[in-house]
Amino acid sequence: MIALAERMKSVSESITLAVTAKANALKKAGVDVVGFGAGEPDFDTPTFIKDAAKAALDKGQTKYTPTPSFPELKQAIADKFQRENGLPYEPANVTVGAGGKACLYMAFMAVLNPGDEVVIPSPFWVSYPEQVKLAGGVPKIIRGEESNGFKITPTQLEKSIGPRTRVVILNSPSNPAGHAYTPTELKALADVIVKHPAVVVFSDEIYEKLVYDGLEFVSFAKLDERLLDQTLTFNCHSKSFAMTGWRLGYIGGPKPVIDAINKLQSQMTSHVTSFIQIPGAVALNDPRGAESIETMRVQFEKRGKHMWERLSKLPGVTCVRPQGAFYCFPNVSSYFGKTVGGAKITDAVSFAATLLEQAHVAVVPGNDSGFETHVRLSFATSMEQIDKGIDRIAEWLKKIG
Ligand SMILES: Cc1ncc(COP(=O)(O)O)c(C=O)c1O
Secondary structure, X not given: OOOOOHHHHHOOOOHHHHHHHHHHHHHHOOOOOEEOOOOOOOOOOXXXXXXXXXXXXXXXXXXXXXXXXXXXXXXXXXXXXXXXXXXXXXXXXXXXXXXXXXXHHHHHHHHOOOOOEEEEEEOOOOHHHHHHHHOOOEEEEEEOOHHHOOOOOHHHHHHHOOOOEEEEEEEOOOOOOOOOOXXXXXXXXXXHHOOOOOOEEEEEOOOOOOEOOOOOOOOHHHOOHHHHHOEEEEEEOOOOOOOHHHOOEEEXXXXXXXXXXXHHHHHHOOOOOHHHHHHHHHHHHOHHHHHHHHHHHHHHHHHHHHXXXXXXXXXXXXXXXXXXXXXXXXXXXXXXXXXXXXXXXXXXXHHHHHHHHHHOEEOEEHHHHOOOOEEEEEOXXXXXXXXXXXXXXXXXXXXXX
């Protein structure tokens, strides 16, 4: 038997996977499952970006490239940061990795020493704590209360920072709760961070384009000049351009950290796939990119409002209105301790598993995001599916005694 490395013990098994596997098995068996699990847009990648990839292949962009990507892509990213976010990053301040996920992981590897603490507001994206542990760090979870729209307060943030704190993660708009900080709220957090110059903020801004109800998005590093030295800004093409499968993410930040990440990547994967790089630049530079984002955003805004309105009307369910991303995160804990069709509901996992089994609706339990009282529903699906799924949930909830 091949013995596994000690570090594998620190990585948790995803509780969510079991529910996803079950949903897939049911679908395969021909059951009509309404899926609210998707963490990706249901739109296709815009044609002009796909065409750019075909052209890249035809031009022979099939060989090794520089580690931080072709200069054209770095330039396009630096331009995007300057134009859209007001961040004065030069090409030397940016690098590219295989999706937002790989960018975050490389950055943790580049800055964390064993035992360093990373402050993670909950509910959080499932991979943050696991990546932190793999990089030798210690996740320190602070709870964003539902009563405060899942947002952490400056006081909470201040209290969470101690002598071992190295990184604070901020993710606005957020997965899984769809909450987003206003510029004023974010500035109040920034005022805490600048008092701790040794702390680095990982600002995960991958949902920046998907904001609703006129909410103004602002990049964290833009809030105070001093933050440029204290922030790594993460973004990717995955959600904005419906390019999840392409694996294209990027980081902006101080050059020494970017250089360290490049050193790491050069010994790991070398660089991202060659023929997605120029299309990645085209997506950012071409006005059709912004147009396609807006088309998608408008749809998500309508669907999100509709899903939230319907969820809020369900008896025993409370739901914070999402202001960004494409998720609703209702609290279903009033059903815990009850029984339905012979199954006992004890937490979000058993709620999701029973809902799937009995009503054929797939949702994601919040347990892996630090909230076992909530479930995540993605509205990256059609209005018809949203109505069909919530009709089923409503009928099923009536049976819970
Ligand atoms: C908050 C957050 N950060 C990062 C990622 C990773 O994005 P990518 O698909 O580009 O790796 C995701 C993906 O769902 C996410 O929700």
